[in-house]
Amino acid sequence: MAEPRRAGRTYAMFRLQAVRPSGTVLRVLVGPAWRAAPGMLAWAFAATTVAAVASATFPLGFHLMVDGALAHDRARVVAGVCLVAALFTVAWTLTTMSAARNSALTDRVSSYLMARISILVNAVPGVEHLERPDLLSEIDQLRDGRRTLAGAARQLLGGWQVVIRSAAIIVLLATVYPPVMVVPLVGLAPMLADRRASRVQQASGDALADDRRLADQLFALATTAGTAKELRTYGVTGSLAARHSAIAERVRAGSVRAALRAAAWEGLGWVCYAAGFVLVIIVLVLRAVHGHTSPGQVVMAVSLMRRAQAQVSSATDTAGSLASAVRTARRLLWLERYAATARSAADGAVPATLRTGIRLESVTFAYPGRDEPVLRDVDLTLPAGATVAVVGENGAGKTTLVKLLTRMYVPSEGRILVDGEDLAAMPADRWRERTTAVFQDFLRPSLTAREVVGAGDLPRAGDDAAVGTAVDRGGARRVVQRLPEGLATPLGRWFTGGHELSGGQWQRLALARGLMRPAPLLTVLDEPTASLDAVAEARLFARFAEVSRAGREAGGVTLLISHRFSTVRMADLIVVLDQGRVAEVGDHDALLRSGGTYAQLFTLQARAYLDPP
Numbered sequence: 001m002a003e004p005r006r007a008g009r010t011y012a013m014f015r016l017q018a019v020r021p022s023g024t025v026l027r028v029l030v031g032p033a034w035r036a037a038p039g040m041l042a043w044a045f046a047a048t049t050v051a052a053v054a055s056a057t058f059p060l061g062f063h064l065m066v067d068g069a070l071a072h073d074r075a076r077v078v079a080g081v082c083l084v085a086a087l088f089t090v091a092w093t094l095t096t097m098s099a100a101r102n103s104a105l106t107d108r109v110s111s112y113l114m115a116r117i118s119i120l121v122n123a124v125p126g127v128e129h130l131e132r133p134d135l136l137s138e139i140d141q142l143r144d145g146r147r148t149l150a151g152a153a154r155q156l157l158g159g160w161q162v163v164i165r166s167a168a169i170i171v172l173l174a175t176v177y178p179p180v181m182v183v184p185l186v187g188l189a190p191m192l193a194d195r196r197a198s199r200v201q202q203a204s205g206d207a208l209a210d211d212r213r214l215a216d217q218l219f220a221l222a223t224t225a226g227t228a229k230e231l232r233t234y235g236v237t238g239s240l241a242a243r244h245s246a247i248a249e250r251v252r253a254g255s256v257r258a259a260l261r262a263a264a265w266e267g268l269g270w271v272c273y274a275a276g277f278v279l280v281i282i283v284l285v286l287r288a289v290h291g292h293t294s295p296g297q298v299v300m301a302v303s304l305m306r307r308a309q310a311q312v313s314s315a316t317d318t319a320g321s322l323a324s325a326v327r328t329a330r331r332l333l334w335l336e337r338y339a340a341t342a343r344s345a346a347d348g349a350v351p352a353t354l355r356t357g358i359r360l361e362s363v364t365f366a367y368p369g370r371d372e373p374v375l376r377d378v379d380l381t382l383p384a385g386a387t388v389a390v391v392g393e394n395g396a397g398k399t400t401l402v403k404l405l406t407r408m409y410v411p412s413e414g415r416i417l418v419d420g421e422d423l424a425a426m427p428a429d430r431w432r433e434r435t436t437a438v439f440q441d442f443l444r445p446s447l448t449a450r451e452v453v454g455a456g457d458l459p460r461a462g463d464d465a466a467v468g469t470a471v472d473r474g475g476a477r478r479v480v481q482r483l484p485e486g487l488a489t490p491l492g493r494w495f496t497g498g499h500e501l502s503g504g505q506w507q508r509l510a511l512a513r514g515l516m517r518p519a520p521l522l523t524v525l526d527e528p529t530a531s532l533d534a535v536a537e538a539r540l541f542a543r544f545a546e547v548s549r550a551g552r553e554a555g556g557v558t559l560l561i562s563h564r565f566s567t568v569r570m571a572d573l574i575v576v577l578d579q580g581r582v583a584e585v586g587d588h589d590a591l592l593r594s595g596g597t598y599a600q601l602f603t604l605q606a607r608a609y610l611d612p613p
């Protein structure tokens, strides 16, 4: 069995900087294309090779034509013309066909990568990578760079084409005058300069990444329906736009500065290349004047050197695109390793039923990258079959407690025991199959009402009886009855024909979704009823409690987080959290008798209801 606590810590402490993938980068560059479309990749490789040889060697025909014409040798001229025509036709046809096929190859690989990234992001049992800004930034950049990575195989083929063409050019140049073989080497100057330029651009991109994300977020905020009402009410649209403009301007200015510096490096590289090119032409013309080289060879050499220049341009473009694909490939490798580390952490069995309950032993938790613990030394027992309410001020740590119980995070110290077995030793997905939860920020997917509810237990999502029972238990029957096509009605405003619901109606469907799973070991209700009135909330909680009591043989625990004491008082056990510590535990009557924080808060709220100000 794995060592869950150590594995859990390794997962939490996993740092991006620690990943130094090397030779495997090549696997990530070519692997997706090979897996997504092996036939297309093989075709592209063969076509590229033949086209490269054909296009690089047709200046040989010029040599035959010019020297044949000067020597009045018709056969040589005809051979030259035929050679140029044949090689040109082969090169042109294959290059044109490859362009279309390669673009289809990139599309296929891009779809493959989208699916792969999505699988990897969701293969991580916790949510640290989606909540920690530095990891989130890596995932954002991976998502944005997937098209570049998808084009990597194409870029590598481009590189392969440059290698073949350059080799052919060097061989043909050697037949004219061996020293001019060095011409393609002068091409190293623009390539090195281009590498430097791309580093300048990359450094600027990294430095501006946070600002870019902030600008995108502000833009999304200013143009999204969900935020429109609040922004207008507070009259902050103007200042939001001004803030967005200021940040976008900072990003633009930084990008322009980097682009200018990069262009200066690129210009310097090409000046070096042009100097070498001119020098070689002078040498060849002088040799022709002295009769050491034929005019046909000079024409061929100049044509080859023009081609060499094109190869240098291609090579620098390819190197630039590949460099950016390599950066994305490293991010993909990091995510693969991150997901694998997180996945391999646990293999313990999840109990079929709870006999004793869930126990937190000296649990302390600090969010990764934060020193200050959010929960400290929490010792708590959630008895099997009990309904437990957690109350506390905003920021007391209630949702964090839920994140630990649903295994989104593992405790920094201490343990959570499920019937005596460490929760960290159980695979997160297996544990979650036996839990259900309704959160305050619940999902509002644009699906049919049946799917919206059925998503709570995918294997039974198509079972109308199961969905119907969940709808009744969640108090959503009236909502469904009012829908034009009942459970088959598409919901949400994203698609034409979608039926938009009110906040409270969405909430009832979310509650129904939370009641889909049969006999869960843990049911979490994290302030899911904010859009319902106090009476409706109390009724709903009573229904959840009733459902969990009906399945008492499974011993499931129902955990409610609410600020409404009229609901909280119904719980078998009430836990008061204060700044991450358990301040009080007991049932309603016991806590009232003890006259502590709970009693004060309850009395205050009850008085507010009885004597409104």
Ligand SMILES: Nc1ncnc2c1ncn2[C@@H]1O[C@H](COP(=O)(O)OP(=O)(O)OP(=O)(O)O)[C@@H](O)[C@H]1O
Residues within 6 Å of the ligand: 131, 367, 370, 374, 392, 393, 394, 395, 396, 397, 398, 399, 400, 401
């Ligand atoms: N992803 C996170 N990264 C870092 N800190 C966080 C994160 N989520 C919450 N916190 C911090 O943890 C503390 C507890 O937050 P938590 O959401 O658990 O409180 P809560 O009791 O549920 O509050 P509320 O009643 O307002 O929902 C807060 O100080 C919050 O700033």
